[in-house]
Structure formats: C-alpha cells, structure tokens
Amino acid sequence: MKRFEDLTEAETLALAIANEEEDSRIYATFAMRLRHDFPATAAIFDGMASEEDGHRRSLLSLYEKKFGRELPLITRQDVRGFLKRNPVWLAEELRIEQVRRQAALMELEAGEFYTRAAERARDTEVRRLLGDLALVERKHEAVAERLEQTHLTESARSGEDATARRLLVLQVVQPALAGLIDGSVSTLAPIFAAAFATQNTHETFLVGLAASVGAGISMGLTEAMSDDGAITGRGRPWIRGLACGLATAIGGLGHALPYLIPDFWTATSVAAAVVVVELIVIAWIRWRYMETPFTGALIQIVLGGLLVLLAGIFIGSG
Structure with a gap:
C-alpha cells in the first residue's frame, strides 16, 4: 500500500x-x-x-x-x-x-x-x-x-414520507405490535392462574418469567421464519423477529415483574394496574399506526384481555 x-x-x-x-x-x-x-x-x-x-x-x-x-x-x-x-x-x-x-x-x-x-x-x-x-x-x-x-417537490417529499412510514409499519410496527399483544394477553392466563393457585409471589414470578421468555423466543422465531421479505417488502427477517420477540417478552414481563413484591395482594394489584396500562398502550399503537379508531381498538383489546384474565383467575382459583 x-x-x-x-x-x-x-x-x-x-x-x-x-x-x-x-x-x-x-x-x-x-x-x-x-x-x-x-x-x-x-x-x-x-x-x-x-x-x-x-x-x-x-x-x-x-x-x-x-x-x-x-x-x-x-x-x-x-x-x-x-x-x-x-x-x-x-x-x-x-x-x-x-x-x-x-x-x-x-x-x-x-x-x-x-x-x-x-x-x-x-x-x-x-x-x-x-x-x-x-x-x-x-x-x-x-x-x-x-x-x-x-x-x-413538496408533493414528492410528502409521497416519500408516506412510503417511509409504510415501510416502518410493515417492517417494525406490525411485528412488534403482534408480539406485544401476544405477550400482554396470552401470558395473563398462566401468570394469574399460577398466582391464585399458589398465592406465592416468587413461584408466580418464575412462571411469568418462563412464560414471557418462552413466548418471546417462540414469537420471534415464528416471525423471522414466516417470510424473507423479498416479495412482501416486509424487510429483513431478523429485524422483524427481533422486534416481535422483544415486544412479546416485554409484554409478558410487564405483569410478571410486580410479583417480585413479597406481599401477594399488593403484587397482584400492581400487576392488574400494569395490565390496564399495557392494554391502553396497545390500543394507542393500533390507533396511531394501524388507523384503527381508538375507542374501537380499546374495547377490542380490553375485552380480549379481560376474558383471558378471568380465565386465568378462574382456573387458578379452582
């Protein structure tokens, strides 16, 4: 050289x-x-x-x-x-x-x-x-x-901004939203079933941790292997898989972490409050990026989450 x-x-x-x-x-x-x-x-x-x-x-x-x-x-x-x-x-x-x-x-x-x-x-x-x-x-x-x-031009810039937004939704927001919904809703039943079955916060936390991490890995791999993005334009598989997997794990951990609190009823009350926040955030994301009416999105996600939560409490109490 x-x-x-x-x-x-x-x-x-x-x-x-x-x-x-x-x-x-x-x-x-x-x-x-x-x-x-x-x-x-x-x-x-x-x-x-x-x-x-x-x-x-x-x-x-x-x-x-x-x-x-x-x-x-x-x-x-x-x-x-x-x-x-x-x-x-x-x-x-x-x-x-x-x-x-x-x-x-x-x-x-x-x-x-x-x-x-x-x-x-x-x-x-x-x-x-x-x-x-x-x-x-x-x-x-x-x-x-x-x-x-x-x-x-102004119209061209506006069109390119719309395209960039569409790509963001396809490649990041949609996979992350799917993961967040799965992590927040599907883990409600096992976590609250374990909570009411054992009334032991440490054991409940371990169940929640396992459910969240396992769901994150499963959802991440499923999303990454669903398609390579070449035809659908959904972007790199590993980016979608990472977004989906992390959002899934975060959604489940949100209401599992309160069970680090030793008192059972305090931990359960905090976990329930976190669930409400999670469902509102999901409804907001659907309204912000998926053009779903906020009220309709909130009713849908709250109704689904409530049914899963009640199923977990009922199973755990039995």
Whole structure:
C-alpha cells in the first residue's frame, strides 16, 4: 500500500479517475435501488452520478493529454489515508438517512483528496483542474441541494414520507405490535392462574418469567421464519423477529415483574394496574399506526384481555 505523498502526478490523476468512477457508480446504484419507493430522491442521485461522471471525463482528457492513453491501475484501496467505506448500497433495504450520510462522507473525502492533490501538483494545468475539482466537491452539497429543489417537490417529499412510514409499519410496527399483544394477553392466563393457585409471589414470578421468555423466543422465531421479505417488502427477517420477540417478552414481563413484591395482594394489584396500562398502550399503537379508531381498538383489546384474565383467575382459583 502506497502513501499519498509517494504517488506520481500520473498516479494521482489515475487515482482521481478511479475515485470519480467509483463514486458515480455508487450514486447510480443508490438511484437504482431507491427508484421504486423513493423516485424523487433517486432522481437526485441520478444527477449526482452524472456530475461525478463529468469530472471523470475531464480528468481522463487531461490524463491523455499529459501522459498518454495507458492508465495505471490504482484505486483508493491501494493508498493509505482513505476511509474504509461501509457498502450500504449492497444492503437488502436502503434507509434514506443512511444513504444521505454516506453521500455526505463521500463528498467530504473527495474535497479533501483534491485539495491535497492540488497542493502537490507541479504541472500548472493539472494543479488548476485539481483545484477546480476541490472547489466543486466542496460545493457538492450545494449541488445536491439544487438537485433536491429540482426533483424533491413538496408533493414528492410528502409521497416519500408516506412510503417511509409504510415501510416502518410493515417492517417494525406490525411485528412488534403482534408480539406485544401476544405477550400482554396470552401470558395473563398462566401468570394469574399460577398466582391464585399458589398465592406465592416468587413461584408466580418464575412462571411469568418462563412464560414471557418462552413466548418471546417462540414469537420471534415464528416471525423471522414466516417470510424473507423479498416479495412482501416486509424487510429483513431478523429485524422483524427481533422486534416481535422483544415486544412479546416485554409484554409478558410487564405483569410478571410486580410479583417480585413479597406481599401477594399488593403484587397482584400492581400487576392488574400494569395490565390496564399495557392494554391502553396497545390500543394507542393500533390507533396511531394501524388507523384503527381508538375507542374501537380499546374495547377490542380490553375485552380480549379481560376474558383471558378471568380465565386465568378462574382456573387458578379452582
């Protein structure tokens, strides 16, 4: 691996050409991957890819003029000092924030590279072009803003926000909500049955802990294996499984933890209060993200939870 200071002028230009080609292809890949769900943002990256390709052509013309048509093979991986890039463009799903952050790092790095290269150049024409490109890269954020003003209209931004919300609901909210409902409702019967059967808070807590953790593992695996998200657009299986499993365990632990309190009736009263809060939270999430009327969601979830709770108390008391 070579140091930047050891590069010849020809190698510096060849490296600049390779960098511009790589950046252009990355921006084009961003555009291709985002076009279906975020067409306006994809148009922004189309413009940025075109801008980088224009830089590449200018550098190639100057290289041919100064050094001929034989271009040495040198890339940023061959030179010390460049940041190692996280290939977010290869991820199954591209998050807009992650893409924009990557683009900002690329622009910053390119600006630093051209500034240093221009300072070392001895040929006036090479120095002029590298200096001009340094200024262009420094202003690349302004170019992106100009492209954004052109392509990302208010209606387009609103549409992309709606798409982002839909993806959030599909990939995170729905699996987590399913887990929270299962953990909060299905564990009521075994926990309160154990409570009224034994009237021992420690044993009840152990039953609740086992039921919550077991349900979390079961629901998480079921969700993760239900589909790979390739056709349904529901995202990475392990993210959905993790969201579902954690929400399930949390839902059950909410009314199991009060049984750490030694007094049985105090623990049971606190657990019952926690159950009420859990059911209200579930109803709110359904109203907020699933567009279910809050009153209807509250009645449905409270009625279901109450039936399960009574079943547990009845079984435990018998």
